[in-house]
Each structure stands twice: as structure tokens, then as C-alpha cells.
Amino acid sequence: MDLVVEWGQVHALLGENGAGKSTLMNVVYGLVRRDAGEILFNGQPAEIHGPQDAIRLGIGMVHQHFMLIPRLSVVENIILGREIANAAGVIELDRASRSVRELSERHGLAVEPRARVQDLTVGLQQRVEIVKALYRGAQVLILDEPTAALTPQETDGLFEIVHSLTREGNAVIFITHKLGEVMAVADRITVMRRGKVVASTKPADTKPAELAQMMVGRPVLLRVVRGPSHPGEAVLKVEDLVVQDDRRHLAVDGVSLEVRTGEIVGVAGVEGNGQNELVESILGLRSARGGRVILNGRIITHRSTRRRLQSGLGNVPADRHRMGLVLEFPIADNLVLSDYDQAPFANGLVRRLRAIRSYALRLMKAFDIRAQAPEQPVGSLSGGNQQKVILARELATQPKVLIASQPTRGLDVGSIEFVHNRLVSQRDSGLAVLLVSSELDEVLSLADRVAVLYRGRIVAVLEGDAIDRERIGLLMAGAA
Amino acid sequence: MEFLSHQDVVGLLAQTLVTATPLTLAALGGIMCERSGVVNIALEGIMLTGAFVGYAVALATHNVWLGVLAAVVAGMLIATLHAALSVSLMVDQIVSGMVINILAVGITGVFYRNYIESSGLAGPDTLPHWNIPGLSALPVLGRIFFQNQFVTYAMLILIFAVHVVIFKTVWGLRTRACGENPAAAETAGINVYFVRYINVITSGALAGLGGAYFSLQQIGNFLPNMTGGRGFIALAAMIFGKWTPIGAFGASQLFAFSDALGSRLQIANVHIPIQFLGMLPYLVTIVVLAGAMGRAVAPAAVGKPYRRS
Numbered sequence: 001m002d003l004v005v006e007w008g009q010v011h012a013l014l015g016e017n018g019a020g021k022s023t024l025m026n027v028v029y030g031l032v033r034r035d036a037g038e039i040l041f042n043g044q045p046a047e048i049h050g051p052q053d054a055i056r057l058g059i060g061m062v063h064q065h066f067m068l069i070p071r072l073s074v075v076e077n078i079i080l081g082r083e084i085a086n087a088a089g090v091i092e093l094d095r096a097s098r099s100v101r102e103l104s105e106r107h108g109l110a111v112e113p114r115a116r117v118q119d120l121t122v123g124l125q126q127r128v129e130i131v132k133a134l135y136r137g138a139q140v141l142i143l144d145e146p147t148a149a150l151t152p153q154e155t156d157g158l159f160e161i162v163h164s165l166t167r168e169g170n171a172v173i174f175i176t177h178k179l180g181e182v183m184a185v186a187d188r189i190t191v192m193r194r195g196k197v198v199a200s201t202k203p204a205d206t207k208p209a210e211l212a213q214m215m216v217g218r219p220v221l222l223r224v225v226r227g228p229s230h231p232g233e234a235v236l237k238v239e240d241l242v243v244q245d246d247r248r249h250l251a252v253d254g255v256s257l258e259v260r261t262g263e264i265v266g267v268a269g270v271e272g273n274g275q276n277e278l279v280e281s282i283l284g285l286r287s288a289r290g291g292r293v294i295l296n297g298r299i300i301t302h303r304s305t306r307r308r309l310q311s312g313l314g315n316v317p318a319d320r321h322r323m324g325l326v327l328e329f330p331i332a333d334n335l336v337l338s339d340y341d342q343a344p345f346a347n348g349l350v351r352r353l354r355a356i357r358s359y360a361l362r363l364m365k366a367f368d369i370r371a372q373a374p375e376q377p378v379g380s381l382s383g384g385n386q387q388k389v390i391l392a393r394e395l396a397t398q399p400k401v402l403i404a405s406q407p408t409r410g411l412d413v414g415s416i417e418f419v420h421n422r423l424v425s426q427r428d429s430g431l432a433v434l435l436v437s438s439e440l441d442e443v444l445s446l447a448d449r450v451a452v453l454y455r456g457r458i459v460a461v462l463e464g465d466a467i468d469r470e471r472i473g474l475l476m477a478g479a480a
Numbered sequence: 481m482e483f484l485s486h487q488d489v490v491g492l493l494a495q496t497l498v499t500a501t502p503l504t505l506a507a508l509g510g511i512m513c514e515r516s517g518v519v520n521i522a523l524e525g526i527m528l529t530g531a532f533v534g535y536a537v538a539l540a541t542h543n544v545w546l547g548v549l550a551a552v553v554a555g556m557l558i559a560t561l562h563a564a565l566s567v568s569l570m571v572d573q574i575v576s577g578m579v580i581n582i583l584a585v586g587i588t589g590v591f592y593r594n595y596i597e598s599s600g601l602a603g604p605d606t607l608p609h610w611n612i613p614g615l616s617a618l619p620v621l622g623r624i625f626f627q628n629q630f631v632t633y634a635m636l637i638l639i640f641a642v643h644v645v646i647f648k649t650v651w652g653l654r655t656r657a658c659g660e661n662p663a664a665a666e667t668a669g670i671n672v673y674f675v676r677y678i679n680v681i682t683s684g685a686l687a688g689l690g691g692a693y694f695s696l697q698q699i700g701n702f703l704p705n706m707t708g709g710r711g712f713i714a715l716a717a718m719i720f721g722k723w724t725p726i727g728a729f730g731a732s733q734l735f736a737f738s739d740a741l742g743s744r745l746q747i748a749n750v751h752i753p754i755q756f757l758g759m760l761p762y763l764v765t766i767v768v769l770a771g772a773m774g775r776a777v778a779p780a781a782v783g784k785p786y787r788r789s
Binding site: 029031050051052055061063067068069070071072076077079080081082083085088089090091132 | 644648649650651653654656657660661663664665666667668669670780
């Protein structure tokens with residue numbers, strides 16, 4: 001594949017998860033070896049064997065998962081590898097702090113050099129990453145999915161930073177799968193699919209729908225088709241719930257919420273504002289310090305997770321590899337993970353393998369799980385098919401309430417469509433869905449009501465016309 | 481209680497500092513190692529190897545100083561094995577450490593029985609006591625700090641040296657980065673393998689010096705398994721001291737105090753069975769660790785082999 005990036009431009013690299021965008025950029029940054037081809041920098045062939053070579057050429061990269069060390073200070077993170085020190089190797093922290101402060105303020109990226117990275121918001125941590133690249137003399141900045149964890153306002157702030165960097169003559173490569181961002185920020189767009197460049201264009205010459213089609217290879221509906229909801233009675237109620245996180249800090253601080261049959265309630269918020277703790281506490285994976293969880297009119301606050309699941313709770317966990325599946329196990333065993341010991345899948349102590357297999361085959365067909373056989377390990381499936389296994393397992397038991405956390409994270413567009421349509425069709429047949437997602441677009445396109453979580457509190461519940469992108473963005477940032 | 485005279489208390493504190501010497505040195509080694517992301521439960525085996533090799537070389541050359549040097553070098557060599565196994569070959573770091581501990585007990589035991597015990601050679605002298613001019617005459621402090629032997633003085637200096645290296649220098653920053661998030665260190669252009677190797681080997685040098693304490697400073701002889709689990713107590717001191725040199729020194733003092741107290745009580749003829757007094761340092765270790773565990777936070781990436789993508 002070919003890619004040409006020019007000075008002073010924002011070059012967007014658009015493609016689905018797994019299209020090869022990040023791999024390509026890791027090659028440019030020297031983290032992954034190339035098998036063939038060459039990289040030219042200012043017209044000269046560049047030999048990049050490791051990050052050091054890339055840094056020397058003036059290439060900086062901000063990874064999707066930040067490469068920061070939470071327990072160190074901002075200045076320590078920034079100077080790491082290019083320390084300001086005296087002849088004896090002792091770091092001159094005051095001098096380093098001054099130069100970091102000066103550099104960051106010059107680019108409008110003010111950060112406090114002595115602050116600990118773990119105390120900063122995600123948006124500020126990203127600033128630290130950008131300052132870190134600039135400190136290393138980066139003139140070409142690669143941003144890998146930079147808006148994944150940002151609020152809309154923080155995203156706007158990032159776009160400003162990106163534009164001011166290119167005005168100074170730097171080049172920015174912006175990797176994303178979000179069409180709206182590409183249209184807003186890019187000077188040039190390169191679309192990738194399955195490791196190949198399928199198009200190269202400009203925002204003025206294209207439309208989001210066209211880009212989506214190039215990215216996926218077929219026409220895509222950008223919006224979920226969804227009629228009005230017909231909510232019934234409240235099946236899941238959370239009252240004044242108080243939950244602590246692992247460090248025993250207050251993570252959920254008096255949350256009250258209800259989900260009715262036939263509706264999708266979205267929980268919007270920047271990651272780390274108590275979503276995980278809220279979900280874990282509803283599921284019984286984390287004990288509540290106060291408040292109540294009521295399912296179907298029964299208080300389940302002190303019931304075990306297993307009994308909660310049996311009383312009609314379904315769960316699509318955010319981290320499907322760690323919490324949703326046993327990757328080494330076959331598809332069939334994963335499909336009966338929550339009722340493997342009950343009829344018809346077991347007879348006393350003996351598992352009934354034939355019943356499990358035929359059940360698995362049925363679900364694989366119903367949920368379009370593409371695999372050779374039910375015996376195939378679930379870890380060998382694509383992300384989309386893995387998520388379908390989880391959805392199939394959770395929905396097949398006909399729960400009253402489904403808790404779906406980040407249900408489409410890391411999936412390709414086709415699978416996202418599938419998951420979204422399933423959630424909506426289940427809603428229409430009476431399921432109550434609690435959707436927890438840090439992708440604001442997902443919440444906006446699926447939820448009938450939106451609860452905004454900020455620092456462990458629900459700061460607003462919006463409904464109907466009140467569901468407004470800007471407004472939610474401000475609420476997520478704690479600004480409204 | 482007549483054994484608690486002023487004299488005795490100062491003597492007890494002096495003995496505490498001396499007893500804490502190998503604990504502190506091994507704990508400092510553990511800190512260097514674990515701060516870079518490599519668990520080192522091999523400290524025990526490294527100390528034992530250092531004690532043996534130091535003694536053997538001192539015996540052969542009739543020079544205790546060459547013995548001390550040999551203990552340090554032996555520690556570095558065996559630590560290199562730990563580094564090769566756990567950093568390059570990505571063997572589980574606990575397994576690698578355990579292998580070295582078992583190896584050390586076996587090899588030192590065999591060589592001792594076959595060559596030293598049967599040789600009938602007279603043991604080398606112990607390291608001389610050095611009274612620091614002026615300072616050693618200070619009341620109380622002089623007796624405790626300034627009338628010691630080489631390894632104890634070296635320990636006192638190394639506490640501050642390791643503190644400065646870890647928290648003030650370029651090398652220390654890189655070490656901590658490798659121990660917290662090796663992938664981040666790598667993207668900052670740092671060679672994680674190199675940093676880990678050097679730190680593991682340095683920990684070998686420190687623990688090897690700690691080993692020299694047993695055979696060359698304390699008794700001038702080698703006995704099979706003479707380190708008696710002090711390497712593990714040093715690990716506890718490292719954890720209780722929150723992976724900081726000064727904290728580890730303080731924790732070592734606590735463990736050493738209970739050890740010294742136990743032996744003082746024996747001498748003072750207190751009617752507690754000797755076996756129970758001997759248990760004291762280990763008991764204190766268990767109690768302290770049970771309290772400290774969960775509160776002390778280890779380097780985030782410690783114990784995880786780093787694989788370049």
C-alpha cells in the first residue's frame with residue numbers, strides 16, 4: 001500500500017478495526033518490522049528499526065492506550081528517555097519542569113509538570129502525550145484513535161490543537177474509524193480496508209455515507225432504524241446506590257435509576273466515572289455500601305450473582321475476553337456458561353453433551369455466529385463473532401433486564417449493526433436494556449432515555465428532545 | 481530486669497544494626513531488581529552463594545578482602561543466570577528464582593562437604609573492626625554506628641546510594657519506568673531488556689555482599705545453609721519498606737531487633753525455651769507482612785516478562 005503525508009496537513013487514516021491502520025503506523029514508528037516496501041522521509045529513504053530511529057527523524061506517536069506511567073509525574077513521563085541531567089546522571093527536575101512548562105504553554109497545551117499522571121483526566125493525559133512527542137522534537141505526529149475516551153468538548157479542544165500544530169508546518173496523521181471526525185479535522189483522507197488503501201480523497205470531495213461504504217466495502221446504514229419505545233413497568237430499580245472502587249474510594253455516590261420493560265436506558269459518561277462499579281454492583285460482583293437494587297419488585301442487593309442471573313438479569317460485559325468468555329473453551333461450552341449444570345444440559349453430575357451441542361448449533365444459526373463447529377475454541381473467532389456468542393448466551397435465557405456494557409467496542413461495522421439491531425428488536429419485544437457506553441454516538445442512536453454519569457453521580461436524565469449531543473457533552477465533563 | 485541496663489540497650493541496638501546488615505543489603509538488591517520489573521526471590525540463594533564463594537576464596541588466597549570481592553562477583557554471576565532465565569527466556573520469575581535457591585543450597589553444600597570440610601584448612605580471619613576516628617568516641621551513636629566492620633559500613637553508604645540512584649538519576653527514572661510500564665519505556669526509546677539485566681545483576685552484587693557478611697564478617701566460617709532464610713526476610717523488608725531503600729532499612733531494623741532481642745534474652749537467662757526465641761524474627765515477619773500486604777503497592781509490571789511486539 002502507498003501513503004503520502006505532506007507537511008502542514010492533517011492526514012486522516014480511516015478504516016475499520018482491523019483494517020491495518022494501527023499496524024501501518026506502528027511500522028512507521030518502528031514498533032513493528034515491515035516485511036517489504038520502504039518509508040521515505042523528506043524524499044530520503046528512512047531506516048526505522050525502533051522507536052529511537054523514528055524519534056530521531058521527528059516522528060512522534062500518541063497511542064490509543066496511552067504510553068504513560070501513572071505513578072510518575074508529568075515531567076518525569078515527558079523527559080523519560082531524553083532526560084535533562086547533569087554530568088553525573090542526576091536529573092535536574094527543576095530545569096526539566098521549566099522547559100516542559102515553557103514548551104507546553106508555547107503550544108497552548110498547558111499542563112502542570114509536577115502533577116502525577118494518575119490524577120489527571122483522560123483529556124489532560126492526552127495533552128501530556130502530545131507534549132511528550134513535541135519534547136522529542138516531533139514534527140510528524142501520529143494520533144491513534146485519539147478521541148476514543150474524550151468528551152465532545154475535549155474532542156473539539158483536540159481538533160484546535162491539531163490545527164494549530166499543522167499551521168506551524170507540522171504534519172498530523174489522524175487514525176480513526178469515526179466518520180464525523182474525519183470530515184471535521186482532515187485535509188486529506190486515506191481509507192483503508194483489509195490492509196489496502198481503497199481511496200484517497202478530501203473532505204470537500206466526499207460525503208460520510210460514501211466514506212462508510214468505502215470503509216466497509218458495501219452500503220451501510222449510518223443510523224439505527226428504531227421506532228418509538230413503548231415502555232411498561234420498571235423492572236430494574238436502583239435506589240441510592242453507593243459503591244466503592246478497589247482503592248476504597250467512592251465510585252458510585254448515591255445513584256438512583258430505573259429501567260422499564262421495552263426501553264433502552266443509556267448511561268453516558270467518560271470512562272472511569274463509576275460505570276464499572278455501578279454495573280458490577282447491580283450484578284453482585286461488587287458489594288454495595290448503601291442503597292438497594294430491585295429486580296422485578298424483589299430486593300436483590302444481597303443476593304449472589306448466580307441468583308441474580310437466575311432471576312432474570314443478563315449481562316454483556318465490557319471486557320469480553322476477561323469477563324465474557326473462556327477463550328480456550330469451545331463455543332458450545334461458552335454458550336451454556338451460566339446454566340451448564342441444569343437441565344437439559346446436565347443430568348445430576350453428568351453433562352449432557354449432545355443436548356449442549358444441538359443447543360449450540362441452534363444458537364449459532366439464530367445469531368449468525370460464523371464458525372466451523374461448536375467445538376471450535378471461542379478465542380479463535382473474530383471479535384464480532386465472539387460478541388455474538390455472548391449475546392446469544394445472554395438473550396437465549398430470555399432475561400427481563402439486559403445490562404450491556406460497551407457492547408460494540410472494537411467491533412467492525414457489520415457486527416456493530418448486528419448488535420444494535422438485536423438490542424432494538426429485543427427492546428421492541430419487551431426487554432429492559434441498560435446500555436453503558438463511553439461512545440456517545442452509540443448512546444445517542446440507541447437510548448430512549450439517557451442518564452449522564454459524572455464522578456459517580458447521575459447528573460441528569462434526559463428524554464426525547466432533551467437528548468442533545470452538546471448538552472450531554474457538557475454534562476459528561478461536569479460543566480453543566 | 482537487670483539485662484536492661486543502659487549498656488545493654490546500647491549493645492542491643494548495636495547488635496540490631498549489625499544483624500540488619502545482610503537483610504538491608506539483600507532488600508536493596510530486591511529494590512533494584514523489582515523496581516525494574518523483575519521479581520527476585522533468589523536473594524536467599526544469591527546470598528548463600530556469596531557467603532560460600534567469599535569464604536572459599538578467602539580461604540584459598542588468605543585474604544578476606546579478595547573474599548568479599550569474590551562474594552560480590554559470585555552474586556553478580558548467579559544473578560545473570562536469573563536475568564537470562566527471566567528476562568531473555570521469559571521463564572516465570574518465581575520459578576527462576578526458586579531454581580536458583582535450590583541450586584545454591586545444593587551446590588554450596590556439595591562443595592563445602594567435598595572440598596572445604598575435608599581440607600582441614602584453618603578458616604580465614606573475619607573482617608577487621610574499624611573505629612572511625614573521632615566519631616566512634618561519641619556517646620551511644622559511636623558504639624552503634626562507628627565501631628563496625630566493612631560490610632556494615634558498606635550497607636550504610638549503599639542505602640543512600642541506592643536511594644539516589646532510584647529516585648534522582650536518569651538510570652533510576654528508566655528503571656522505574658521499566659517496572660511500571662515497559663511498553664511505555666520502550667516507546668520512549670529505552671531498551672527494557674538492558675535496563676532489567678543491569679538491575680538484576682546489580683541486585684546480585686548487593687545480595688552477594690550481604691552473603692559475605694555471614695561467612696567473612698560474622699563468624700569467619702561457612703556452614704551449609706547458613707543464610708537461614710534471611711533472603712526471604714529481606715524480601716519482606718523490601719515490601720514493608722514499600723520498595724524504598726530507607727523504608728527497607730527501617731523494616732530490616734525491626735526484624736533484626738527481634739532477632740537481636742531473642743539472642744539477648746537467651747544470654748540473660750530468661751526462662752523461655754531457646755527455640756521460641758529463635759522464632760522471633762520469623763514471627764515478626766509474618767505479623768508485619770500480614771498487616772502490610774495489600775497496602776504496599778508493588779511496581780505495576782513486576783513479575784511480568786516483557787516481550788517486544
